[in-house]
Amino acid sequence: xxSNTVWVVDDDASxxxxxxxALTRAGCAVERFENAExxxxxxxxxxxxxxxxxxxxxxxxxxxxxxxxxQFKQKMPDLPVIIMTAFGDLDSAVxxxxxxxxxxxxxxxDVNEMVSLVERAWRxxxxxxxxLEVSHHTNLMLGESAPIQEVFRIIGRLSTSEMNVxxxxxxxxxxxxxxxxxxxxxxxxxxxxxxINTAAIPAELLESELFGHEKGAFTGAHHRHIGRxxxxxxxxxxxxxxxxxxxxxxxxxxxxxxxxxxxRVGGREEVRVxxxxxxxxxxxxxxxxxxxxxxNDLFHxxxxxxxxxxxxxxxxxxxxLLINHFMRQSATDAGGERKHCAPEALRAxxxxxxxxxxxxxxxxxKRLSVLAPSNTIQVEDLPQEILEQQTxxxxxxxxxxxxxxxxxxxxxxxxxQSLGTQFESALIQVAMAHxxxxxxxxxxxxxxxxxxxxxxxxxLNLEKGNAGT
Numbered sequence: 001x002x003s004n005t006v007w008v009v010d011d012d013a014s015x016x017x018x019x020x021x022a023l024t025r026a027g028c029a030v031e032r033f034e035n036a037e038x039x040x041x042x043x044x045x046x047x048x049x050x051x052x053x054x055x056x057x058x059x060x061x062x063x064x065x066x067x068x069x070x071q072f073k074q075k076m077p078d079l080p081v082i083i084m085t086a087f088g089d090l091d092s093a094v095x096x097x098x099x100x101x102x103x104x105x106x107x108x109x110d111v112n113e114m115v116s117l118v119e120r121a122w123r124x125x126x127x128x129x130x131x132l133e134v135s136h137h138t139n140l141m142l143g144e145s146a147p148i149q150e151v152f153r154i155i156g157r158l159s160t161s162e163m164n165v166x167x168x169x170x171x172x173x174x175x176x177x178x179x180x181x182x183x184x185x186x187x188x189x190x191x192x193x194x195x196i197n198t199a200a201i202p203a204e205l206l207e208s209e210l211f212g213h214e215k216g217a218f219t220g221a222h223h224r225h226i227g228r229x230x231x232x233x234x235x236x237x238x239x240x241x242x243x244x245x246x247x248x249x250x251x252x253x254x255x256x257x258x259x260x261x262x263x264r265v266g267g268r269e270e271v272r273v274x275x276x277x278x279x280x281x282x283x284x285x286x287x288x289x290x291x292x293x294x295x296n297d298l299f300h301x302x303x304x305x306x307x308x309x310x311x312x313x314x315x316x317x318x319x320x321l322l323i324n325h326f327m328r329q330s331a332t333d334a335g336g337e338r339k340h341c342a343p344e345a346l347r348a349x350x351x352x353x354x355x356x357x358x359x360x361x362x363x364x365x366k367r368l369s370v371l372a373p374s375n376t377i378q379v380e381d382l383p384q385e386i387l388e389q390q391t392x393x394x395x396x397x398x399x400x401x402x403x404x405x406x407x408x409x410x411x412x413x414x415x416x417q418s419l420g421t422q423f424e425s426a427l428i429q430v431a432m433a434h435x436x437x438x439x440x441x442x443x444x445x446x447x448x449x450x451x452x453x454x455x456x457x458x459x460l461n462l463e464k465g466n467a468g469t
Contacts, residue, residue: 004052004122005029009039009068010084011060015107019055022111023118036063040071051079053121055105055114058085073100080121084109103153106144141177142325143318147310151178154307159185164257166242166302167280169309172357175280178309179238188276191235194228199241207249208265211256217266227264229256233273242302243283243294254298277302312354312361319350322358326365339369341377347405348379352386425460428453432462 006028010016013034020030029049033039036056040063042048054072058065069081080102102121105114143149155178158165165182167175176195183193201209208217212227228237239245245253256262261272279302288294312319323341331338341349354360364383372381379387400423404415412418427446435441443453457463 005031005049006118007031007033007039007042007051007054009033009036009054009056009060009065011035011057015057015084018111019114022115026115026119028118035060036065036068036071039068043072043075050076053080053082053102053118055082055084055118058083069100082117082121106149141174141181142321143315144321145310145315145318147315148318151307151309154305155181155185158182158305160187161305162187162276163304164276164302165278165305165307166285167278167307167309168285169280169282170311170357171282172359173309173311174358175282175309176238176240178307179240179278179280182278183236183238186236186276188235192232193236193238194232195238195240196228197240199244203246203249206246207252210249211252211262211264212267212271213265214267217264221266224264229262229273229275230271232275234275236276236278239277239279241281242279243281243285243288245294247293247295250295250298254295254301257298257301312357316350319361320346322361323349323365326362327369330366330369334369336369337375339372339375339377342379344379345377345382348382348386351401421460424456425462428456428460428462 006023008016008019008023008030010019010032011034016032016034020032023030031042031048031051033042039054039056043050056065056068063071065083065085069083072079072081081100083101083104084107085104086107103117105117141148141152165179167178169175179195180193183189196209198206208221208225208227210227210229212230213221213225215221215224252262256273256275257277260274261270263270285294285299285303289296289299320341323346327338327340349361356363368377368381372378400419404419407415407418428442431442431445432439434445439453439457440450443450446453448456
């Protein structure tokens with residue numbers, strides 16, 4: 001890294017000390033400040049080197065990190081500022097970008113990642129401009145895992161954009177929440193957002209719902225009907241389950257997206273609209289394009305910006321946070337005391353595959369908040385499918401994680417030694433059984449040489465009954 005000056009503003013001395021040491025080793029000159037007020041005073045000091053990059057915590061005694069960021073932007077508009085927060089929620093992400101932050105880090109963070117981010121900030125000096133107010137609805141999006149944090153970052157970066165967006169992900173992953181968050185933090189937030197689920201409306205009625213119809217256009221059309229595109233004029237149209245749209249309507253939709261105009265069903269008067277489209281699907285649109293079920297040109301028109309909502313099994317670390325949120329929400333709605341999960345129950349919930357994703361978790365928590373007999377949810381309170389289900393491709397990883405957690409809870413150490421030995425033994429025994437004891441073939445299956453396999457068999461006391469060549 002080329003030498004530069006980095007200011008660190010954080011009232012947690014231990015964190016700022018770690019940051020200083022890491023950045024100093026990377027060749028930076030670091031100045032530490034315990035609060036925002038100290039940093040502002042230092043900014044007026046003509047003898048002190050001005051920062052090339054600044055890292056600031058959000059919540060500190062006195063002035064907040066966001067207020068500090070605004071002050072610095074007035075005096076140093078091109079300064080890249082990295083916001084640090086212990087609260088990895090969407091609001092923090094969007095607020096960071098809204099106030100002009102270069103990026104934000106969720107505590108605890110990887111030190112090497114932090115150093116790389118500082119270097120990128122210094123080199124690119126990219127600043128995000130102000131966006132709009134954050135809706136309280138975005139609080140429904142929670143998570144500190146890397147996949148959901150990436151979703152937050154994209155939403156933040158879209159806060160000044162009006163590009164079309166395609167949201168992709170399994171059912172129950174929160175695609176609707178992502179669409180609403182994009183809308184609430186967009187330049188069109190003061191205009192309407194109209195939503196329509198294209199899979200929930202019969203094909204023969206969908207055209208009228210989207211584009212409207214004139215009186216007498218078909219049997220039963222007693223009045224002019226204004227469609228969703230006209231209702232969303234100047235604002236945003238959310239097309240859910242776009243992969244289920246009939247082929248004929250795909251052509252009409254493409255024209256509206258490319259030209260901003262259409263005719264109502266049975267109409268002769270051209271209607272012009274200015275609409276931003278956010279579409280969502282749980283299908284593989286590329287495969288539908290290959291089979292001719294979805295127009296290639298429409299796919300690319302919608303897929304200007306793509307966001308993938310991660311399934312819950314890919315963000316298991318967020319499950320305790322989500323459970324606490326849903327339990328707190330249920331307690332507030334019912335006016336009762338919030339329930340908690342026993343460690344064994346929480347472990348079972350984290351090991352479950354969650355085919356219904358966050359929606360399934362939310363529904364279960366609502367159910368348990370009513371049906372669980374005590375304020376502590378036990379394993380026996382959980383549905384049988386959660387206790388019995390064996391995961392598929394990642395099942396061994398889940399079981400291994402559960403076993404490791406049990407060993408740590410019992411005070412055991414040196415997990416790599418004990419579990420690593422068991423892991424190797426299992427693979428060797430399966431390979432030897434598959435080759436009926438033929439060492440050379442088993443070694444090839446394992447990616448070892450024959451001598452390595454022979455040595456492992458001896459070390460792990462697995463030689464008995466494995467005398468093949």
